[in-house]
Amino acid sequence: MNLVMALEMAAECFADRIAVTSDGKSMTYGELLTAARTVAADIRASGCKYVGLLDINGLGVPVALFGAAYAGVPYVPINYRLTKPELEALLERIAPAYLVTDDTYINPLVVPAGIQVIKRDEFLIKARNTALTPVDAAPGEPRDIAIQLFTSGTTGQPKAAVLRHENLMSYILGTVEFGGAAEEDAALISVPPYHIAGISAVLSSTYACRRMVQLPNFDAATWLQLCRDEKVSNAFVVPTMLSRVIDHLEASGESANVPSLRAVAYGGGKMPLSVIEKAMAQMPGVDFTNAYGLTETSSTICLLDPEDHRVGFASQDPAIRKRLSSVGKPLGTIEIEIRDEDGKPLGAEEAGDIYVRGGQVAGEYLGLGSMLDANGWFPTRDRGYLDSYGYLYLDGRADDVIVRGGENISPGEIEDVLLTHPAVSDVAVVAVPDEQWGEAVGAAVVLKENAQASVSDLQNWVKDRLRSSRVPAALIFKDSLPYNEMGKVLRRVIKLEFQKTS
Numbered sequence: 001m002n003l004v005m006a007l008e009m010a011a012e013c014f015a016d017r018i019a020v021t022s023d024g025k026s027m028t029y030g031e032l033l034t035a036a037r038t039v040a041a042d043i044r045a046s047g048c049k050y051v052g053l054l055d056i057n058g059l060g061v062p063v064a065l066f067g068a069a070y071a072g073v074p075y076v077p078i079n080y081r082l083t084k085p086e087l088e089a090l091l092e093r094i095a096p097a098y099l100v101t102d103d104t105y106i107n108p109l110v111v112p113a114g115i116q117v118i119k120r121d122e123f124l125i126k127a128r129n130t131a132l133t134p135v136d137a138a139p140g141e142p143r144d145i146a147i148q149l150f151t152s153g154t155t156g157q158p159k160a161a162v163l164r165h166e167n168l169m170s171y172i173l174g175t176v177e178f179g180g181a182a183e184e185d186a187a188l189i190s191v192p193p194y195h196i197a198g199i200s201a202v203l204s205s206t207y208a209c210r211r212m213v214q215l216p217n218f219d220a221a222t223w224l225q226l227c228r229d230e231k232v233s234n235a236f237v238v239p240t241m242l243s244r245v246i247d248h249l250e251a252s253g254e255s256a257n258v259p260s261l262r263a264v265a266y267g268g269g270k271m272p273l274s275v276i277e278k279a280m281a282q283m284p285g286v287d288f289t290n291a292y293g294l295t296e297t298s299s300t301i302c303l304l305d306p307e308d309h310r311v312g313f314a315s316q317d318p319a320i321r322k323r324l325s326s327v328g329k330p331l332g333t334i335e336i337e338i339r340d341e342d343g344k345p346l347g348a349e350e351a352g353d354i355y356v357r358g359g360q361v362a363g364e365y366l367g368l369g370s371m372l373d374a375n376g377w378f379p380t381r382d383r384g385y386l387d388s389y390g391y392l393y394l395d396g397r398a399d400d401v402i403v404r405g406g407e408n409i410s411p412g413e414i415e416d417v418l419l420t421h422p423a424v425s426d427v428a429v430v431a432v433p434d435e436q437w438g439e440a441v442g443a444a445v446v447l448k449e450n451a452q453a454s455v456s457d458l459q460n461w462v463k464d465r466l467r468s469s470r471v472p473a474a475l476i477f478k479d480s481l482p483y484n485e486m487g488k489v490l491r492r493v494i495k496l497e498f499q500k501t502s
Helices: 005-011 028-045 060-071 086-093 121-128 165-175 196-208 220-229 239-250 271-280 306-314 318-325 411-418 455-463 493-500
Strands: 018-022 025-028 050-054 075-077 099-100 115-119 145-150 160-164 186-189 211-213 234-237 263-266 287-294 299-304 334-338 353-359 378-386 392-397 400-404 407-409 424-434 438-447 475-476
Touching: 005 028, 005 060, 005 086, 005 165, 005 196, 018 455, 025 028, 025 411, 028 060, 028 099, 028 121, 050 060, 050 086, 060 075, 060 121, 060 196, 086 099, 099 121, 115 121, 121 239, 145 196, 160 165, 160 287, 165 196, 165 299, 186 196, 186 220, 196 287, 196 299, 220 287, 234 239, 239 263, 271 287, 271 318, 287 306, 306 318, 334 378, 334 438, 353 400, 392 411, 400 411, 400 424, 400 438, 407 411, 411 438, 424 493, 438 493, 455 475, 475 493
Parallel strands: 018 211, 050 075, 050 099, 075 145, 099 115, 186 211, 186 234, 234 263, 263 287, 438 475
Antiparallel strands: 018 025, 145 160, 287 299, 334 353, 353 378, 378 392, 400 407, 424 438
16 A cells, blocks of 8 residues: 555546645646656655655645655655754755755755755646656555654654554545545645644545645634635634634624535644534534544544534533543544553543554654554553543643652643633643642633633632642633644643743
């Protein structure tokens, strides 16, 4: 199996169907196939070991992704939001590379030796160059590396996560029906191309033969307008994106007015219960799906499907409504196990470390090798628990656990309780230094507009619902919490704020 199989099948059956649209320009599936094979010839001639992409969403993204596969080299999309030193260091690590980019991102950098820079417009011209002889077939084996993604590197040098063709295709074949999209269907891709969700959106849409609408830069008003103008039927967002859409609708007083939109999937971070409830109220005809996955697992491993959303939203039973805060149940091709610190499997409702197993799970880093254990289980480094019905609830990263006097405390359980307070809009719980206990609970809280709550009010709220060890010893109020572009709260930033106030 190779990634190009998805494109070849789409082009064979739907050559004249529009594959991708961006900024008023389009390519059919037949044209995308020819473009990928053509640039592959130029990539091979360059002698590179990687195809890098340092750019925003656009026509060049799927061409580079499939072109790299036809050339037989890994595709490496890079986060253009990184600092100059970080970008230069990552480019050094992939040299010699064929780098597709734009002046905005490459001009500020000192380009390392071995990086062949191809500007976006030049790259698309090459893709249509009839003087180049297109590559006939993709070389290599299913075990060859298809994608290499750098981690965020917040605690050190970024690791390079490795995804092989067989991992990615295992995910696509197990979750997507070939040609399942109608000709009028369109998927709005607003997740950046350097994230696994952006990559899986391209692969999934291609195998479904669905038109991709690439949004270069997200803002709520543009997202809504593009949904209307392009008659978008499907979209994937991260929680912060959906939150901004809802905020825009509330501030403007307008209705969503997206009649063609049938399905919205979200993931990449924790979705506040209030946001998904408002979204379901604003867009009653839309099917919502929570998709939980990791880079190392080739994207989604758990789904909270539309029916789960509808049942949870309509129910007055707290146990059922609570499911809106879960990430759903594992895919049929995935196994999930919760383990304690000693690696012992835990039962229902018992929180611990999340392990996952399945054909799509790569769990591998360049230079470090496989992180899978002898039985194929991958430690996600996420914490959570499975309820008695098999729904998975996340408690945050293992590194986020607060160790108070030898007791492990999950930030997630405290956040969930604080979010039930009528005055609380958003919250993040972190470890703060404590002379007596080693670490204590700190909470950064955002109040709802015109709402009031004191420190003691919120401390008592937690004390009445959890053990006293869970009560925040330190609490600060903020206008908003710091999130990255994928909707994950930046706990390290919050920890620094507590240090400044201590």
